Each structure stands twice: as C-alpha cells, then as structure tokens.
Amino acid sequence: MGALSLLAPIAWRNLWRNPRRTFITLAVVATGVWSILSFDVMFRAIADGSREAALRLLTGEAQVHALGYLDDPDISRRLPAPSGALLASLNGPMVAGWAARVRVPAVGQSEYRTRAVTLVGVDPTAEREVSDVPTEIGAGRYLLGPGDAGVVIGRDLAARLKTRLGKRIIVMAQAADGHLAETGFVIVGLYDNTQGAEDEFVFTGLTPAQSMLGVGADISEISFDAAGTAGLDRALASVKQAAPGADVQSWMTLVPLAYTIESFSQTYTAIWLAIMFVLMAIGIVNTQLMAVFERTREFGLLQALGMRPGLVVLLVSMESALLIGLGVVVGIGLALATVAPFTHGLDLGFLAAGAELAGVGRVLYPRLDLHDTVTYSLIVWGLGIVAALWPAQAAAKASPAAAMAQA
C-alpha cells in the first residue's frame, strides 16, 4: 500500500509526459479490446440466435423418444403418455416445462397442390412452455386446446399450397394399424418462422392427431426445458432414470448445427483474442521499451536516491497497468457504443436466406456479456502487464552509475 501511494502519482503523471505515445498505445489497446468484445458479441449473438431458433421451434433443451424414432420417425415408434416415474420427473423441480406431441411424416394437400409435411399434434398450453410457435401467429389464431381440430400452418406453406386461412386441407399419414389415414382440417392460423419450418410443420390438437392415427393416448416425443441455466445435465439424468427404455437426448445432439456454432463461437473468439493480443503486445512492448530507454538516466537517478530495483520494476509495471487499464476501459466503452444501437435486435431480414442456411434466427440480439467482458478485459490487462515486465526489468537491472551515464 505504501509503495502504491508512493508510485501511483508518479506513474500517472509519467503517462502524460509523451501524450502522443500514450495515445498511440491507448488506441492500440482500445481497438484490440473493442474488436475482441465486438467479435465475441456477434458470435455469441449468432450462436444464441441459432440455438434459440432451433430450440424454441420444437426441440426444447432435450427430448424423449422411443428408441429408433430419430432414425425413422414412423408412427410405430411411439411412447405411452407420460405416467408414473417419468411424469413425476417431468413435473419435478429439475424440469422447467415440458410438452408431449404426436409427430409423424405426412402429406398436406390443398385443392391445387400437395406437399410433404410433418403433422404435429400438440397441447397448446404445454406447447407454450417449450416453443415460440404459439406466439408467432401472423394471421388467424393458435390452437385453443388439445382437442382443437383446426390446423395452424406456416405462411409459406399456405402460399405453396395456394390455400389460405379458413380453407380446408387434407392431411394424410400412415396410421398405427398401417393403413393410410386422412383427415380434412380447417386452417385456423398461419404462423411465421423460418421458411424451412413454415414449409414443414402443420400443427393440430393432440387428441385429433392421436385419433386420426389410431394411437390411443400414445405420443411420439416429449420436449422439455431444464430448470436453471446449469441444470440440463441433472434434468437429463433424472428423465433418463425415469424412462430407462426411451431415447433421451439433449439439444446438443438433436441439433448439432446449433451446438457446433455455439462451440465455434468460443473457439473463434479465443483465436481472435490470441491474434489481437499478439498485435497489442508488440505495440505495448515497443512503446514501453521506448519509454523506458528514454528514461534510463531517470531510473538510475531514482535508484541513486535509494529506490530499490524492485520498486523501479513496480513503477514501470504500474505505468503499464494504468495505461493498459485505461485502454481497456476505452475499448469497453467503444464496444458498448457499438452494441447499443442493436439492443432491440439486429434484423437480418435482408439476409434471411443466408441466415436461415446458417441456422440463425432472423433477428440477432447482440449483448455485451458481463462475464466475457470482465474475463477478456482482465486477460488483456494481465497479459499487457506481463508483456511490459521485460522493459521494466531492463530499467531496473542496470547499475545506477551506468544508467546515469547514459546520454
């Protein structure tokens, strides 16, 4: 504490002896921090967008299926309605929400056209726990209850089938007994999502779907979200234990693209951090070396007056700490200013096709993550001080007489 109060004012004033050099170093550090944080924010937004787009469509954070369903989603591979231990687990504290569905490949037919679709029978109340589709109704309404015999289809599918709200479509699918079941449904709502989702999923009430397919109370899948941010592993373990004969998988294996994007975002950020740090280190070491060599006599003088060599190292390190710290703060400020205009979302509508191809939602929400900001800032700050130790050691190792003899 004594050394800090002794050296801090000198270190601070020394920064401004050569304002041009100080501003150059500040600019290098601030630009580096800004680019690292902005890069992190964008990749995280893309990863979050990809994850949310995938998970909040139908996947949820994890799903339960009959064995083999994921390879061949046939109506024969189904589960009984949750009961006993599985129901207790799904209603337990580790699971935030869950929805059971019937989900089978089908054919949708209007008066004009026929398209391959996936028929999804849902309980609308439960569905709202794990999916955003109920809130994405662009026209008409969502299903009113598990017995609702209307259908909600994607807006793009309606266009492709050349049909519209209030019209009837025929949905055909293989029933449990093997025969081709077909039912006419009135379109009660059109939803907006990615074009792929709009074209594929046709929603009706759980009961009409079960009835059409002749599966009684059986279902095809259960989607569920874990309670808390770190609870997925525990929730998975609990559900797996309660459903030993079922296939229980997390979103990471169900939607590998989203998981890969999330993993890559961290890797890319780390690579960018390394590149930027090397560039910053070159700038910091250069400027600090110049600052130290210009003041060799002064460091000799300080030692001649009785300052220990360690205090000289501390003085130079403190100057670096202050300078880099200031650069980090400016960099964070720049990153905040960059992100601020997009707090309500960055609409990628103009890139919709590309965004969809990359598995990203149409709107990204770039946010400066506190943990990442603190972590990356401390890394830059700490490594910057370490990089400046070399010039600091150089300043302290010369004998006072030799240092003061420098021109």
Next chain:
Amino acid sequence: MNAIIQCRGVEKIYRQGAVDVPALRGVDLEIGAGEFATLSGPSGSGKTTLLSLIGGLDRPTAGEIAVDGAPMGPMSANQLADLRLHKIGFVFQTYSLVPVLSAAENVEFILQLLGQPKAERAARAKRVLGEVGLAGLEDRRPARLSGGQQQRVAVARALAPKPAIVLADEPTANLDSQNAEELIALMARLNAASGVTFLIATHDSRVIAHSRRQIEMIDGKITRDEPALAPA
C-alpha cells in the same frame, strides 16, 4: 575524528571492447564526519568514479569501501539502495530532479521512501526548501525553475533525510557565477550548521576555495590530500 568514509586499495577498471581502462588505481582515503572536502583533478582523473563507488552506485573491481563503518562489498543491490537512502545524499551535475514532481514533491519523495508520515514530510520539505532559499517555489516543477534553483532543490532533497554524507558531483558545472557562488556558500553554511559531511567532486576553483580539505587526483590516484591553506 571518526572516519565516515573509508577506502582501502580501491581499483576500478572499465572494459571497453577488448580494452581494460583503469579508472582508479588503488585509492586509499578516509573522510571524517563533518568534513567539507573537495576532490579535484582534470577530466578523466577518476573523481566521478570514486564518488560513484563511495555512493554505492557502482562496485569496485578491487579494494574495499565502508560508509559509517559498514563495508559495502558484501551488500546486495537492495542493501546498497537502503544505505544510500539512509546515509547518503546526492547532488548531481545535471538533470537530478524527477521532472513530473514539484520541488516539494521531489524532496518529499525521499522522505516517503523512508516511510515518514505525510504531515511530517510536508513540514520537513517546506523547512529545507526554505533553508535553501526556495520558499514560495515549493509547487513549481523543475521545468519552471532555473538551473540554480534546481540545484538548490537537489541540495534540499539531499539534506532532507538528514544523511551522514552528501556527495556532490560537479554541482556548479552548469551554473552561472552568481548561482554557483550562492550554491557553494549554501553548502558550506549547511555543513557548518548541521555537521553533515560534504565530499564534492569539482574542478571549480571557487568550490575548492571554500573547502577545508583538498584532495587532488590524477590518473586514478590521489596525488595530494591536505587541509586547505585558507579554509573559507
């Protein structure tokens, strides 16, 4: 008289490329407490080198130096720094102030290194700056002081911690006549008043004229060491 500085067979050889350049060739010297002595001689005679070795700013190639009875040979860099801080004050020829500190802060800096409380060191700095004739200029940074004033601050800084010895290396070299005279008179007065030992390397005849002991060096050896004929 107690010897506060003792040099025994001190040699210093600088290596310049492949050539050894002897700067001191076996110097024996004792300086008593309270003396006001000058080291004189032509450029390259070894005055500054001897002063640097006595001040612990460098180490001799051979021989032994003791300050206030403490041999410096076995001391580490930290111990030498502590010795300088507690026992030795320096006044250099040029550029001897920390440019980002005011006159008072330059003086206080040493006292802060010694761990003195703020109020105590502020009062001490104000007093010694007053003693060297810089009252009212305490808040000025070196760039806003004349050369003479800067050297006075350096003298004040050297004296503030009440050292046993003040080593001054050509303190008047960059001063005009009037400032040089005033600085010499000031150091002589402070020596008389406080009893602190002054050893001054100089070839300024005005400084030599004020000294009570004149030591002359040529080619790294002491060639004359005697009391002044007419001490000031």
